Amino acid sequence: MMKTMARMTSSSGRPNEPIAALLGTVILSSFASGSAVVGGQFSSGVNLVEVYATVTDERGEPIGDLSAADFRVAEDGIPQMVSAFAAGEFPLSVAIGVDRSFSMASGKVDRLSAVKNAARTFVGALRAGDQVMVIAVGSETEVAAPLSADRAAALAAIDRIEPWGTTPLYDATVRAIDAIQSAKGRRALVLLSDGVDRYSDTQPAALLDRARRSDVLAYPIAIGRTRAPIFAELAAATGGRSFFVKDPRELPAEMTAIARELHFQYLLGYAPARGGEQGWRSIDVTVNRPGVRVRARDGYFSR
Numbered sequence: 001m002m003k004t005m006a007r008m009t010s011s012s013g014r015p016n017e018p019i020a021a022l023l024g025t026v027i028l029s030s031f032a033s034g035s036a037v038v039g040g041q042f043s044s045g046v047n048l049v050e051v052y053a054t055v056t057d058e059r060g061e062p063i064g065d066l067s068a069a070d071f072r073v074a075e076d077g078i079p080q081m082v083s084a085f086a087a088g089e090f091p092l093s094v095a096i097g098v099d100r101s102f103s104m105a106s107g108k109v110d111r112l113s114a115v116k117n118a119a120r121t122f123v124g125a126l127r128a129g130d131q132v133m134v135i136a137v138g139s140e141t142e143v144a145a146p147l148s149a150d151r152a153a154a155l156a157a158i159d160r161i162e163p164w165g166t167t168p169l170y171d172a173t174v175r176a177i178d179a180i181q182s183a184k185g186r187r188a189l190v191l192l193s194d195g196v197d198r199y200s201d202t203q204p205a206a207l208l209d210r211a212r213r214s215d216v217l218a219y220p221i222a223i224g225r226t227r228a229p230i231f232a233e234l235a236a237a238t239g240g241r242s243f244f245v246k247d248p249r250e251l252p253a254e255m256t257a258i259a260r261e262l263h264f265q266y267l268l269g270y271a272p273a274r275g276g277e278q279g280w281r282s283i284d285v286t287v288n289r290p291g292v293r294v295r296a297r298d299g300y301f302s303r
Contacts, residue, residue: 006032026297030042048084050200052186052217052239053266053296060257063292064088073270074284084269092130092262093147093183095120097176097247098161099193105163106246111223112163114248115192118221119158121168122190122253123151125259131146133177135157137172137193138248139165140169147183169193170200170207180215188217190255195222195231197246205228212237212280213301219258223248239297278302 051073055063068085096119104112119251123132134145134157145157173191180187202210207230211218220231227244235242241261243254268285285296 018252020291021279030283048269048271049083049283049300051268051270051283051296052165053268053294054239054241054261055266055287056293056295058291058293060261062261063289064264065285066289068268070287070289071266071268072286073268074286074289075270075281076273076274077282077284078273080270080273082268082270084267086267087106087265089127089263090265090267091185092126093132093180093187094122094126094130094178094262095133095135095147095180095189096158097135097137097172097189097193098144098158098190099169099191100161100164101138101167101194101198102163102165103167103196105143105193106126111194111248112161114251115223116158118192118248118251118255120155121157122255122259123154125256126151127263129185131183131185133170133179134161135172135176136161137167137169137176137191139168141168141172141175143179147180166198167193168200168202169195169197169228170202170204170230172200173207173218174202175209177210177214177218178214180216185205186217186262186265187215188219190258191220192251193222194224195219195220195226197230199229204233208233208237212297212299214238215297215300217262217297219243221245221251221254223251237298239295242293272302 043251057063068082073080098115131147131149132154133147134154136142145154176189211234218234218238219240220234221243222228222231222244231242280303282299285294287294
């Protein structure tokens with residue numbers, strides 16, 4: 001997804017206007033050529049690809065002192081030159097998906113109550129300029145609170161969620177991606193569930209394809225005894241991170257870590273060295289520093 005950043009901040013929190021101006025100039029020159037972009041699909045005429053990258057240390061803490069020279073980007077195995085770079089806090093638009101199926105409220109542990117508490121923790125960790133929506137996942141997927149900066153509305157929507165229905169998890173994830181995709185700023189989906197899909201029409205491959213076309217970071221969290229393989233694949237495809245939490249009491253700490261990670265990222269822009277061909281193009285982002293982990297989406301569809 002390519003867009004002009006209205007405001008960027010440095011790691012110190014101060015406006016970084018030169019970077020914003022540079023990135024805006026490059027992007028606007030691409031649009032001037034008459035190219036178009038829809039979701040995560042870029043027309044073949046567009047010559048700037050945007051990639052958000054998250055870099056963490058061995059403890060999972062964000063690393064904020066990297067420069068453009070520290071990054072290596074390859075597309076389909078071909079090294080690319082990073083021509084636009086920004087680092088800092090980007091405005092967030094986040095969808096919080098809460099699995100409200102009856103299975104979440106059954107058994108010895110009331111996982112639904114724990115999930116709702118974790119969702120409240122995440123809302124509390126958002127910052128000025130961020131927006132959030134709440135999505136209730138059951139036999140049907142419902143937007144419990146539309147996207148806004150109103151924290152009170154989001155918290156009230158979380159409080160209203162009650163156990164209901166089964167979990168067509170793949171269908172719900174697609175609907176959540178659809179709901180947040182058109183939002184401004186950095187878009188992410190945080191999904192809290194027991195990780196078990198029931199009765200979805202959407203197949204796993206179709207879900208991954210939809211996620212790759214959206215440029216929405218996915219942070220799926222499985223609570224309980226089932227580690228859903230699709231969660232790890234979804235996170236890897238989008239540049240997010242998956243979690244498997246056996247003890248629901250660990251959820252608030254994980255949600256705080258996700259919020260902290262989302263609030264500091266790197267934005268890399270490059271003009272593909274190979275153009276013209278339509279279809280899937282893989283992206284690999286690395287950093288020339290030992291002991292760090294880099295997460296970024298694994299590719300895009302060129303049209």
